[in-house]
Amino acid sequence: MSHRDAPLTPEGRLRLVRRCQHRPIAHVAAEAGVSRQCLGKWFARWREHGDAGLIDRSSAPTNRPTRTPPEVIEQIAKLRAKKWSARRITLELNQAGVAISVATVTRWLHRLGLHRLDHLDADGQPLRAPGTITARWPGHMVHVDIKKVGRIPDGGGWHVHGRGSDQTRAVDRAKSAGARAGYTYLHSAVDGFSRLGYTEPMPDETAASAVAFLSRARAFFAAHGITTLTRVVTDNGSCYRATVFTRAVTAFGARHQRIKPYTPKHNGKVERYQRTLAAELLYAHPWTSEEQRSDAIGTWLIHYNYHRPHTAARDQPPASRLKTGVTNVMSNYN
Numbered sequence: 001m002s003h004r005d006a007p008l009t010p011e012g013r014l015r016l017v018r019r020c021q022h023r024p025i026a027h028v029a030a031e032a033g034v035s036r037q038c039l040g041k042w043f044a045r046w047r048e049h050g051d052a053g054l055i056d057r058s059s060a061p062t063n064r065p066t067r068t069p070p071e072v073i074e075q076i077a078k079l080r081a082k083k084w085s086a087r088r089i090t091l092e093l094n095q096a097g098v099a100i101s102v103a104t105v106t107r108w109l110h111r112l113g114l115h116r117l118d119h120l121d122a123d124g125q126p127l128r129a130p131g132t133i134t135a136r137w138p139g140h141m142v143h144v145d146i147k148k149v150g151r152i153p154d155g156g157g158w159h160v161h162g163r164g165s166d167q168t169r170a171v172d173r174a175k176s177a178g179a180r181a182g183y184t185y186l187h188s189a190v191d192g193f194s195r196l197g198y199t200e201p202m203p204d205e206t207a208a209s210a211v212a213f214l215s216r217a218r219a220f221f222a223a224h225g226i227t228t229l230t231r232v233v234t235d236n237g238s239c240y241r242a243t244v245f246t247r248a249v250t251a252f253g254a255r256h257q258r259i260k261p262y263t264p265k266h267n268g269k270v271e272r273y274q275r276t277l278a279a280e281l282l283y284a285h286p287w288t289s290e291e292q293r294s295d296a297i298g299t300w301l302i303h304y305n306y307h308r309p310h311t312a313a314r315d316q317p318p319a320s321r322l323k324t325g326v327t328n329v330m331s332n333y334n
Helices: 010-020 025-030 036-054 070-082 084-095 102-112 166-176 207-223 243-251 266-281 292-307
Strands: 140-151 183-191 197-202 231-234 255-258
Touching: 010 025, 010 036, 025 036, 036 231, 070 084, 084 102, 140 207, 140 255, 140 266, 183 207, 183 266, 183 292, 197 207, 197 292, 231 266, 243 255, 266 292
Parallel strands: 140 231, 231 255
Antiparallel strands: 140 183, 183 197
16 A cells, blocks of 8 residues: 555556656656656566556565564463463573573563463463453443542632642642642443443542432433443442442342453443543633533533544444434534
8 A cells, every 4th residue: 555645556657657668757757746766666666577566565674684583482482381471481592592582572472462371271372362342232331430530729720820829829828737629529421332421520439429320320321212221330449349339230120240450441431431521621621610610511421422423433423323312502512
């Protein structure tokens, strides 16, 4: 495939080299807007290799003296089957006369899919293949999480007044005296199928708040046609480990699934949603109070669900994957 700045495709090169059979190369090159050296190169390749010589060639070098030999890669795989670490494999190869570093062994273990010892069976072969967490229908998997953000003092913080301003120094003095602005806890729920999102700022992250948020999130999803929730996916936070939260989930016929500890990618849909929320709203404007920022979340949710294109929805808003209609709120919400 030609690069983005290439003026000629293989078909265009063929047309030009045919003209060069009867006309000077410099004249044809000037008419085509390319250099004489470039067209001369394509003409020479065409005379030597025919039409196949006009195809783009790989820029990779034909000779790589420092490339790891195939037999060494095979030895790395065999030693890894013994459940050896990358450093031990390196020491073994160095003692055998093979000059190789730990970084190179580690890189090849990643390429071979052998970098996780706990993913290997007794014979040293991978136990699992990488996959994706895919929701099959609306409500199949609803991902829930909490994002803790610092509260904005009345009048705005240093983002508005600048560091070293009188307002900032007053806030610092209040902190030294024991005052704390505190945090706002953004409870979020995302439908894994449509990516429809719902966020609500709350004063804490207790189990009671999580249960209350889940109830309102269910009402939000039901208003958009998602009346049945099959599975609620959360992390292992204390509020989600509480019995009262699990009972609240099972009360409406859903299953509560907690992800593997220290593996936030298993709840990645809501994690990515929160990252978008932070980038496009929370830290994108100079807020003068926490109430102002909290009120803006509702407007941003309409923009996100009904107007903002989403890659998982084929560059359409999340609401387009549901049977409900679109509100009449304009996409320009600033």
